[in-house]
Amino acid sequence: MSLAVDVQRLRFRYGRGPWVLDIPELTLEQGARAFLFGPSGSGKTTLLGVLAGVLEPDEGKVGVLGRDLASLSGAQRDAFRAEHIGYVFQMFNLIPYLSVLDNIALPARMNGGRRARLDGTSVKEAAAQLAGHLQIGDLLKKPVTELSVGQQQRVAACRALIGAPELIVADEPTSSLDFDRREAFLELLFRECERAGATLMFVSHDRTLEGMFSRSISLPDINRAES
DSSP: OOEEEEEEEEEEESTTSOEEEEEEEEEEETTOEEEEEOOTTSSHHHHHHHHTTSSOOSEEEEEETTEEGGGSOHHHHHHHHHHHEEEEOTTOOOOTTSBHHHHHHHHHHHOHHHHHTTTTOOHHHHHHHHHHHTTOGGGTTSBGGGSOHHHHHHHHHHHHHTTOOSEEEEESTTTTSOHHHHHHHHHHHHHHHHHHTOEEEEEESOGGGGGGSSEEEEHHHHOGGGO
16 A cells, blocks of 8 residues: 555654654654644644655655655645645644635645636535534634634634545644544544545644554654653
């Protein structure tokens, strides 16, 4: 099976500080639903930044969707991320002065590759369809500032999913929800990832969610910088 993530001999640190990541190997098959866990400060968000091409490793290979990120310039990594990776942030990072519809549509309006994968569907229609799938279709005209935390979370997920990026990265987006709502959100997210054929890397310190995923990865177990 093809690999969505292929990390070999990865080492990363901030400036001249101690190593934050020292990972001999990490692979993830395409289409997998992976749960990455570890305590606060274990390097989870840093690893996501490396996989997304936001952070450049000091050593090693970072292969994402068949591309070696080290072979790309900073601008090329930005373009690759915009087209191929959907990111759900812990604090959602929605644009406060835009409506729900415009927040969801933003990646496809800004990136031609995401737009091309809509297969003739307009950006507006694709955004509305995703919102309907995640049960916020009646909120499209509302400012995101008027939404509940759970509703904002679904907007962020729709924004990450629009244009069918091949890799979805979620950085603790359920941390402010109770268990029942976390579980319901994950079921919706799984369904949309499967519909798009996307690989999911979901990061959390909350291991009560672990059983919902097809693969579980303990960052302290693979990260020698933690020893």
